[in-house]
Amino acid sequence: MENLSQSNTASGLSMDECIRDCITCYQECLSCVTHCLSQGGKHAESRHITLMLECAEACKMSADLMLLKGQFAYQHCQICAEICDACAASCTSVDPEDSMMQKCADACIRCAQSCRSMAH
Amino acid sequence: MENLSQSNTASGLSMDECIRDCITCYQECLSCVTHCLSQGGKHAESRHITLMLECAEACKMSADLMLLKGQFAYQHCQICAEICDACAASCTSVDPEDSMMQKCADACIRCAQSCRSMAH
Amino acid sequence: MENLSQSNTASGLSMDECIRDCITCYQECLSCVTHCLSQGGKHAESRHITLMLECAEACKMSADLMLLKGQFAYQHCQICAEICDACAASCTSVDPEDSMMQKCADACIRCAQSCRSMAH
């Protein structure tokens, strides 16, 4: 964890790509919070909204730590990946037909993969 | 704005007191988001939840800038005060009988006063 | 401020473009903090580092509020533009020959323009 290299040679993923995926996921999650609150009903249930807020914050923090070349950046990517997985599952379970939520779930899945690659 | 002094002699309010009021307001707003989402109905309407999230973020950022002794700290307190005013009004209008929301509104009003004192 | 439209017809700038410019500026500022701290000397002076941190936070918050379609998003863009202006000036004055800082200053100038367009 001490030496934060620019790329993870095992996965071939660069840190810049992981930052990009985290930022895209943060944007999709916050946009989806607004969308789901306006939809109401099961879309606006506490557990789902909270999870999207957690995911947006975790992605933003992973990006922050990578940009700062912080020594805990990759360790934070590990928990971020787990939150992204849970958020993707929640979006899909709330409404698999909602295109906005599917877009959010796709961003979460991609970000989880990137974060997991960096963490290892 | 250039010289960030520790206290505003006109109001007698110290920066530490303003930081404390911002942090209390941030805490009350986030707790109230959770409360209102679980209540549902008008409590969970998009406009109200979003405003509490805006207020929590603004208070956190005002505290950040004051703690960092940033040159824009007091200017940020000005917009923070306006957001706090709007959040207090929203809490009161959604449900004036809800003690959790009244606690949030009280924290917003106090924070707005502190931020306005620092900004001037 | 009440009706947050997707675009500002006077400037032709869309909210998505402003969000993109805020996020680019946030990234450049945090990367530049790391760069300047490692350079030391005048690059690492308190006033300059703090200003880049203020700018990164302001840009992130502007993006947050626009993504949430918050009613204070455009008002926050106004103060964000002022912080970006100050950060660009600081980067240029600290070391006009440093390519990393010039990249940061360019992102700040672009973000200031976008935020000012949205605020009006």
Place this chain on the structure above:
Amino acid sequence: MENLSQSNTASGLSMDECIRDCITCYQECLSCVTHCLSQGGKHAESRHITLMLECAEACKMSADLMLLKGQFAYQHCQICAEICDACAASCTSVDPEDSMMQKCADACIRCAQSCRSMAH
């Protein structure tokens, strides 16, 4: 992790106490960033400043997730405790005679203990 209870009966520590310790640690870390940047020299070395920024962010995020009663709150407290440990060690090693850094280290140690109690 699913049921976020208000207290951890094993440790007797309440969530409110952990939030309080996280917020105190966040405040001490940001204040110490300002202090160390103005001191310069080894106080302002990249690795130390970055670690204090990481610690401030991690504490703020742990508080956020607990206030939102997020399902990943306690899991985040685990990584937060590790960051606090590292930050306390860094403060002590940079200058064990500096009272401001000792205050920061003390807040980090206390927060690490609280976060670890909540995480288990």
